[in-house]
Amino acid sequence: MRNEQSFTDQMTHCIKVTKVYDWVKLMSEIKIEEKICMDQQKTFTDMICCEFRVPCSKTTPSTLWTKAGIESISGTLSIEYTSGCGNPLVLIINGKTAASLSQGQSFCTTIVDLQSVELLCQSNPTVSGFCIGEFKIVLHFQPAVDELDLKNVKCFLSDCHGRPLHISDPRSLICEEISDERKSTQVTLSDGKVQTLNKVVVQKKGFITIQLFNKTGNLCKTCTVPFSEIETILLCAPPGTKLECKILHFDCEAYAIPPIDRCNPFVEIVIIISICQSVKTTAETIMEVKGILCEKAREGNSKLITHLFPLT
Template structure:
């Protein structure tokens, strides 16, 4: 069946959508300190120490109006304070090749960014890439105590920050049309005669 054409069917439409007030992509770097106790391990048994980071949540603590002059025009923007919480997990690989998780800690850090984010708008933070690495590693053992690893970990977050607000728009648009149906005409199989066995049958009369 052929789809009925809707071409030329423009009309005034009222739709709900989301308006983007502002959008930035930036990189944030944080340093954290982690102290890990290892039982039954010596410093010379530790080969490498690595980490993984997982963002947990991002919360807007406050926003304050700030006056700016951009291209000669005065404008009011907002200084937005964002609180971010993330979890860092530490792994130790020993000289025998065994790798094990030795600690996992949650950290909270804040940052401030300038945005067009008036009250009522929503500030959403999406992490497009997260990474961490161990920058400082000190290995110590107190007499009679466990092995202690003192780590300085650097966390790097690539983030997309958008300011949005739900709006209702009035637009003139044309309705979308369904695509044409692809032709599909399977061919009927032609009759076929099974192969015979002329050596065996039928036999030629003598």
């Protein structure tokens, strides 16, 4: 408790403090349009090689091969008729007769749109035995995949490698002043007074990662793109003040726009970024106060703690 004598010890003290000249919260919206190239499907090659035995008594074609759930398939087919019932062996491709082979003959062809391969051993239904030979086909095809789900597109703040980052991470988003010149402008306030403010040019930049999914919900494409936005903010920012910019909230939404041409490998992505930021201008200043300097107990054995009690 201070005694009356201590009030006579009041002195003028100068202390260094941080003065806030202006402080605003702003919402910014950034729109980005990107074209993402969807990887073309790889072409796979497969080979089927086997011996066939077609009953001579069968009057309907026997199926050797048919496609199932595969589009855009082509193949090179070769067949050798080694032995049979004395009658021709008919090769049927895609439901149409492609060749009629006698015993000991072979046949080879390439089909772009291959759907089915059948054999018919032309003979009397009462004849026993088999038409025997070797069948070989080399297939070129693209496996069936799910269609891209244009309604399921996600995006998030990340580093340049696509790793998610929180806005509290100093690497996540850069918000800084990029011009040394702060032009002055006159602004009329709501009460009619004229205030001189400064145009402060601020840049915000970072990275966004986009994820595309197919109809089954599986991730099929990831792409990381940079973004940058420059805006001018009116602040009380006289020479010597420092700009401090802090990101309070970050959100992004991504929308996929399908190409008009289905053969176009590019998907257009529209990204809308919303940023809430706190921007203030500050400077170190010296303040003069009257008060009593009181010494307290030492902290440990080294540091002497002092307190200044301002007099009001």
